Amino acid sequence: MTAAVDTKATGDELWGSFAGEFIQPGDVTYDEHRRVWNGAIDRSPALIARCRGVADVIAAIRFARCTALPVAVRGGGHSYPGHSVCDAGIVIDLGLMTGVRVDPQGRTARVQAGVLWGELDRATQAFGLATTGGFVGHTGVAGLTLGGGIGWLHRKHGLTIDQLLSADVVTAEGELVKASATENPELFWGLRGGGGNFGIVTEFEFRLHPIRPAVLAGPIYWPMAEAPALLRFYREWIAEAPDELMTIVMQRRAPAVDFLPAELHGQLIVAVTCCYAGAIEDGEEVLRPLKRFGSPLLDLCRPKPYVDHQSMFDAAYAHGWHYYFRACDVAQLTDDVIDVMVEHGNRIVSPVTTVGLWQMGGAVARVDDSATAFNGRHAGFTFNINGNSKTAEGFEAERQWARAYWYALAPHHTSVYVNFLMDEGEQRIRQAYGYAKYERLKALKRAYDPTNFFRLNQNIPPD
Numbered sequence: 001m002t003a004a005v006d007t008k009a010t011g012d013e014l015w016g017s018f019a020g021e022f023i024q025p026g027d028v029t030y031d032e033h034r035r036v037w038n039g040a041i042d043r044s045p046a047l048i049a050r051c052r053g054v055a056d057v058i059a060a061i062r063f064a065r066c067t068a069l070p071v072a073v074r075g076g077g078h079s080y081p082g083h084s085v086c087d088a089g090i091v092i093d094l095g096l097m098t099g100v101r102v103d104p105q106g107r108t109a110r111v112q113a114g115v116l117w118g119e120l121d122r123a124t125q126a127f128g129l130a131t132t133g134g135f136v137g138h139t140g141v142a143g144l145t146l147g148g149g150i151g152w153l154h155r156k157h158g159l160t161i162d163q164l165l166s167a168d169v170v171t172a173e174g175e176l177v178k179a180s181a182t183e184n185p186e187l188f189w190g191l192r193g194g195g196g197n198f199g200i201v202t203e204f205e206f207r208l209h210p211i212r213p214a215v216l217a218g219p220i221y222w223p224m225a226e227a228p229a230l231l232r233f234y235r236e237w238i239a240e241a242p243d244e245l246m247t248i249v250m251q252r253r254a255p256a257v258d259f260l261p262a263e264l265h266g267q268l269i270v271a272v273t274c275c276y277a278g279a280i281e282d283g284e285e286v287l288r289p290l291k292r293f294g295s296p297l298l299d300l301c302r303p304k305p306y307v308d309h310q311s312m313f314d315a316a317y318a319h320g321w322h323y324y325f326r327a328c329d330v331a332q333l334t335d336d337v338i339d340v341m342v343e344h345g346n347r348i349v350s351p352v353t354t355v356g357l358w359q360m361g362g363a364v365a366r367v368d369d370s371a372t373a374f375n376g377r378h379a380g381f382t383f384n385i386n387g388n389s390k391t392a393e394g395f396e397a398e399r400q401w402a403r404a405y406w407y408a409l410a411p412h413h414t415s416v417y418v419n420f421l422m423d424e425g426e427q428r429i430r431q432a433y434g435y436a437k438y439e440r441l442k443a444l445k446r447a448y449d450p451t452n453f454f455r456l457n458q459n460i461p462p463d
C-alpha cells in the first residue's frame with residue numbers, strides 16, 4: 001500500500017492558493033482517480049493533485065520539487081503504457097481544466113489541457129469548424145497533440161500540431177511561458193512532437209477549419225477471406241485519392257454491437273473506414289469503386305454528422321479493458337506487407353483485438369520535415385496492432401499475437417509514431433525521432449528541464 005504524502009509537512013505556503021483537489025490513498029475517490037484508460041496498468045500514487053488552473057499547476061510542480069517524488073502528468077489518461085500514473089509518486093491531473101473558447105470569426109480555439117477530443121469536436125462543430133483530432137472521443141487533446149496527432153482530417157489539413165498556433169507552458173521551474181512561432185520558437189518546435197518532456201502545457205491555441213456538419217463517412221466490411229484481393233485493390237485505389245479522403249483499414253472480429261447484424265458477430269472481417277472531408281457528391285464519386293469492390297458484407301459509409309463519426313469507435317476502445325499495442329510505419333502496402341496482414345489477421349482470437357492501418361500522406365507530407373519535432377511525415381501508412389482483452393484473462397496470448405504480427409512486419413518498418421510506443425526503451429525513442437531531431441530535442445531538454453523532472457513519458461534525457 002502506497003503511503004500518502006504529508007502535504008502539511010512539505011510546506012503549506014506552496015498549497016495556499018491551490019484551488020483543486022488532493023486525492024490520497026484511503027480517500028473514497030482514490031481508486032477512481034488512480035485508474036487510467038488502460039486497465040492493464042495498476043499503479044498507486046502517493047498523491048493525485050487535480051488542478052483547476054495554471055496557479056494550481058505551478059503550485060503542484062513546486063510542491064513536487066520539494067518532495068523529490070516521481071511526477072506523472074495526466075491529460076486524458078490514454079497513454080498506452082500508462083505514463084500518466086505512477087507508483088508512490090505524484091500525479092498532476094489536468095482533468096478539471098476543461099475550458100474551450102472558440103473564436104468563430106478568427107477560426108481558432110483556445111483549449112485547456114484536460115479537454116477530451118469529443119468535447120472539443122462538439123464545441124467547434126457548433127460553428128461548423130473542426131481541427132485534426134483523434135478518432136476516439138475520450139482521448140485527451142493534450143497528450144495526443146504533443147506527440148503529433150493523426151486523425152480523419154490529417155490528409156486534408158495536416159497533423160494536429162500543424163494546427164497549433166501557441167501553447168502556454170509551465171516549466172520544470174514552475175514558470176509560465178508562452179511558445180509560438182515568435183515566442184520561444186525552439187520550445188514551440190519541440191512541443192510539436194516532443195511530448196511532455198519540456199513542461200506542462202496548460203492551454204493550446206488551435207487553428208480551425210470549416211468542416212461541413214455532414215461528411216460521407218463510416219466503415220465498409222468484407223469477410224477476412226477477401227482481404228488479399230481487397231488490400232491489393234485498395235492499394236491501387238488510394239494511390240490517386242484526393243486529400244479529402246482519409247481511410248483506416250481495420251482487421252478484427254466483428255463486434256456484437258447493435259449496428260452490425262447478429263450473423264456477423266464474431267466473424268473475422270476486414271473493413272475500410274472512410275471519411276471524406278468535402279462535398280458529399282464528390283465523396284460518392286471517389287468512393288464508388290470501393291463500394292463496388294467484391295462482396296461487401298455491409299456498407300455503413302454514408303452521410304452523417306462529423307461528430308457522430310468522431311465518436312463512432314468510442315465503445316470499441318472502452319475504459320478499463322486490457323490493452324497492448326505495437327506500432328510501426330511502412331512506406332508502401334507491398335505484396336509482402338499484405339501477406340503479413342492476411343496471415344496474422346486470420347489469427348485474431350479476442351473479440352476486442354483490432355488492427356488499424358492508417359493512410360498517411362496528403363497535407364502531412366507537404367509540411368517541411370524540419371518544421372516540427374514530429375518524425376515520419378513521409379510514411380505511407382501507420383500500423384497499430386492492438387492485442388486487447390476485456391480482462392486479464394487471455395491478455396498474455398493477445399500480447400504475444402501483437403508482438404508476432406509486429407515482428408513479421410519488421411523488414412518493412414520505417415519510422416514509428418511516438419504516441420504509439422509502449423515502454424520500449426531509449427533506442428526506440430531515438431528511432432522515433434531520428435538522430436538529428438533527437439539530438440536537437442536533447443539540447444532543448446537541457447535548456448528547459450536539465451534535471452529531467454518530467455521523465456515519466458517517452459523520455460528524452462538531457463544528457
Ligand SMILES: Cc1cc2nc3c(=O)[nH]c(=O)nc-3n(C[C@H](O)[C@H](O)[C@H](O)COP(=O)(O)OP(=O)(O)OC[C@H]3O[C@@H](n4cnc5c(N)ncnc54)[C@H](O)[C@@H]3O)c2cc1C
Nearest residue numbers: 075076077078079083084134135140143144150196201457
Ligand atoms: C483509444 C485511443 C485512441 C487513440 N487515437 C489516436 C488518434 O486517433 N490519433 C493519435 O494521434 N493518437 C491516438 N492515440 C494515441 C494518443 O495520442 C496517446 O495515447 C496520447 O498520449 C493520449 O493523450 P492523453 O492526454 O489522453 O494521455 P495521458 O495519458 O493523459 O498523457 C500521456 C502523456 O502525455 C503527456 N502529457 C499529457 N498532458 C500533458 C500536458 N498538458 N502537458 C505536458 N505533457 C502532457 C505526459 O507525458 C503523459 O504521460 C489514441 C490512444 C488511445 C488509447
